Amino acid sequence: MAELITLNQNVEFRHAYNRGKSKSDPSLITYAVKNRAGVCRYGITVSKKTGCAVERNRCRRIIRAAYSSVAGECTGAWDIVFVARFRTKTLKSTDIEPVMRRHLKELGVIV
RNA sequence: CGAGUGGGAUGGGCAGUCGCAGGCAGUUUUACUGCGUGAGGAAAGUCCGAGCUCCGCAGAGCGGGAUAACGGCUAACAGCCGCCGAGGGCGACCUCAGGGAAAGUGCAACAGAGAUAUACCGCCUGCUGUGCAGGUAAGGGUGGAAAGGCGAGGUAAGAGCUCACCGGCGUGCGGGGAACCGCGCGGCCCUGCAAACCCUAUCCGGAGCAACAUCGACAGGGGUGUGUUUUACACGGCGCUUGCUCGGCGAUACCCCGAAGGAUGGCUUAAGCCUUGCAGUAAUGUAAGGCGUAGAAAGAUGAUUGCCUUAAAUGACAGAACUCGGCUUACAGUCCCACUCAAAUU
């Protein structure tokens, strides 16, 4: 499986929000934009409105666990940003995974 | 069995698969293999106190802040232990920022005659004629608070004016380590607020790991003045100096400032934890033995399966960011210890 590379600059997140295409769902929002790095990179956003530190950490872990099982199917060079919503903290990673796969297929990341 | 009071523990366990972050070892070389480790009692709030780091460190003053019965513990503390006093509870027990109002200043709205000093209605006496003068503060009314309380004597009416008891103040003796407690004597009485200023006693230099140190790289910016004058002196500027002031130090071809960003250290062995013995009423101290236990930098503990315990295991509050000692706040359920009251029985 390919190594997971994360986005860590605010500029890269803003680039994904402004230029990327998005798909939304009650439990997850996905942004995707092509990059020049040659590999897929991902980032996770959990706002303070979602909950306290424990709940934010749980959202982050669930999304990362779901992406780690989906990442092998991704092709091309994309920057992907996942945003957690209010319902994310009550779900499990197996619930997030089909939502994420459907979003990435509609955005063209998974052929 | 019922109703309570105080204190403590726990916060599911075991195993398998995939995955994450450090550490050690090996292979080999920057990736794999193996071994072992990996969130809390509050990690939270940042309310106190310290370590540590830098600045300051000839000091001095002003200003500011904190604490508050007494004795002890502690590195220190607004913490803890013991004890005193006051208040609450039938009780176990709980609560208390609990020095000084007789050093001084200030405030006490409205109401009330009067708010720290008084006389409106009253009471009594005298003159007179429905007021005036004098005495008085028992009673009325206002207020949170009205000049110690209550009773007796006394008086024209009254008053600590006198006396007994109670309360307060001063003082002597006894007990106690002290706060304080008990008894006696004296005079005759003082409003409340200090979480208002303040006084007394004790204590505090400032900032905080985004501190700070080292390395590398760098867009740029600022200062080097004036007068008398010889080199020197005076004034001023610049930089460093804690809130301010006095004062101090430094540089003048070198000094200072510096946006965004990088690497390494700081970083985890620590006033550490557990057991037992000894000293102490206790907090705590001490000796021996054992354990040694997260350290990231967009930020690691997740996903899933089975079995067991359980009322429930789909989870109560909740996620380390330099580290400790406390306090405060949040917390489903379960268990343990000591004690009190009531009822019943003996």
Place this chain on the structure above:
RNA sequence: GGUACCAUAGCCAAGUGGUAAGGCAUCGGUCUGCAAAACCGAGAUUCCCCGGUUCAAAUCCGGGUGGUACCU
């Protein structure tokens, strides 16, 4: 992570322990043929919440909740 500050009517806000000023907006009335403007009047009862000091707390003290700013 650390350090400061704020919370008063729908909005902006003043407030010195003694029963909360003002402006905009809203509502009712006067004026007008109708409106606007002008004038008159009304509305705070939990001063973010809990406790304490005091005769008395928006104000003083302690704890909590929510928000804002700065340090990179």
